[in-house]
Amino acid sequence: MRVHGEEVTGWRRHFHSHPELSHKEFLTTDFVEHTLRAHSLSPVRFPGTGLMVDIGPSGGDRLAFRADMDALPVTEVTGLDFASTVPGVAHACGHDVHTTVALALACSLADNAHLLNHGIRVLFQPAEEVMDGGASQVIEWGGLKDVGSIFAVHVEPKLRVGKIGVRTGAITSAADVITLKVTGPGGHSSRPHLTADVVYALGKVITELPGLLSRRVDPRTGTVLVFGSINAGHAPNAIPESGIVAGTIRTADIATWRVIQTLMEELIAQILAPTGCSYELDYLRGVPPVINDDVATALLVDAARSVDPQSVINAPQSSGGEDFSWYLEHVPGSMARLGCGTGNGPSHDLHQGDLVVDERSIGVGVRLFASVVEQFGQVPGESSPGSDFLS
Template sequence: MTLTERVLARADELSGELVEIRRDLHANPELSWNEQRTSRRVLDRLTAAGLSPVPIGDTGVLVDIGSNEGPVVALRADLDALPVPDLTEDPWRSTVEGVAHACGHDVHTTGLLGAGIALASVADELPGRVRLVFQPAEEIMPGGALAAIQAGALDGVTSIFGLHCDPGVDVGSLGLREGPITGAADSLDVRLTGNGGHTSRPHLTEDLTFALGKLITELPAVLSRRLDPRAGVSVVWGLVRAGSAMNVIPAIGRAAGTVRMLDAVAWADAETLVTEIIQQLVEPYGVKPEVIYVRGVPPVINEHASTVLLGQAIETVVGADGLLPTTQSLGGEDFAWYLEQVPGAMARLGTRTPGGPTYDLHQGNLRVDDRAVAIAAKVLAVAALGALTRDL
């Protein structure tokens, strides 16, 4: 058997265990920067496989597989869950109130764990090293990738690969494209203050609620005229809050949401432009804005050679029919920060049961087909082997 065939066979042997681990992680989700139990589970299993993992700060794990001279190929998964209630009725549904793996990071983590264990079985024969990066805090901005990079995740790395669940694609298929596959994403939090008062006398106050309404409707509209339409800018508010009584104009209001766009060039100027427009929009109403703008992530841009290699790995595992084209989304992914420094690629892992319902990410009813876990493990492992050979 070839090295690839042996790694695939080992991943198949692990498939039952990987499903059990994934369900355990799903039942015990942890929020960003609090992934202690998840990290321990990963660290313990890697140690049992004969590896020497090390923690990244309080949460997260790094481990190198192999000791031979040669290239270093990184594989990355994210550990954290979302502050979303689990609405499923599966026996392995979340046991943590208000927290769920509604983005599939339990699948990402377990798939990478399976790839690592399978690669560990041939560690001495690897023409270089494979580095597993179990990263915390992908779900917040600017994301845990920057902390992982600072901790040495990319030291000596020649290329990096990752997967992200796609519940709109059947299990057994993966989506891939060269170039941008996600959008840039930033967070925006605007606090307005003014002199409140009686609703019968708005002219004696700063009508903060009216100003807040103009802000939340006009900012997206103005940006659509100030930026090239091809940038695909999208401002969506997730929180709007002001007042506590129907006949009182409040003195404090708040609107918070995300600013997303497809274009990296437009993203570079977004913070300055958004802040300027907010000042202009609320100035006529006499209220004072405090703008907290956090640059989150640039687009994930798949490099050509790495995309070709990842596509070959997908075809090896699921066949040519399982490699699907995909479109660029406005979703943000801090995997982009790794690709700012080294070449690499990310694919979308199908998790939908064929003929079953289509779910969406970041919703509490997300369910994934368990078969996706072993597929993730095999695709990542084969991609690593291919990259080690290519980068020699």
């Protein structure tokens, strides 16, 4: 059953208008499974949501491609004919495009499975948008068994459609969340010497911790601490009994990420010791940075150039987090930025309700993945299984 561009666009619009939050991608999983089976493939569902499908011969290390499926708790305001039909939920991060690219690749490869001399696996992963990401669960469920390398794309509205951003090394950052609760006996603001000043203690943490961190961590690691929430007290003349400050800490360096929690605990203890306050630190480990393998990235560059010699650009390192990193803790691979900017009107951004992507990026993504298969030596001959999807 041949896959056509209009059909693929229809898949994307279906996903876009029926978004589902993390771990709730039931309808999306059903749609992907039904489509794969219609192309004579035999997908295996994960517990809950998500699935994977193997194509081609067994044995040896498979070449894997990953797509995330979940949407965000964001209200869509695009006005598109196929806008979200689910109140307060939208594909504002482009995972509908990722799922469509992977589904089109799998169906195209199924139609050429007799040409494959190496196994392919396509992973449709749930729950990328929540900590610590669905990727770790997919790995527990055997998603990387017999996989030798893995690739992915992420849409980038800041890049014009047709452009593919590549980068060796860190392309995203680790992203952890800290929540610090500071407590004291409370008291009257006229007698601060008789109590422990929780607000003052919180102020010291907010102002001193980022500076101390910058003196203990190599600045070349791109490590940054930002507080986004602080809550304490109600009355101007009362020192409260407790207060909470919360924020994120990000780093592009995997070695720094492995030790940053211990360092944060040490610095917070030192800052708060003179205040007389007690505290509780909740440190939520997120995901490590995506560290693109140099060999896999070189293969990705060659694949992108075969799609369009002018397509490749050097992607900047992002401070955002991505759970594709968990796969790269186990096997080499690379993630590319897939340009989806229309070039018309204002530039949109990810995680915003007005995100609009140029659907031609789907064809570019399929061609890129199909070219990776070719560059990896899977499909002999002149044409790629995804060559119909560039326009």
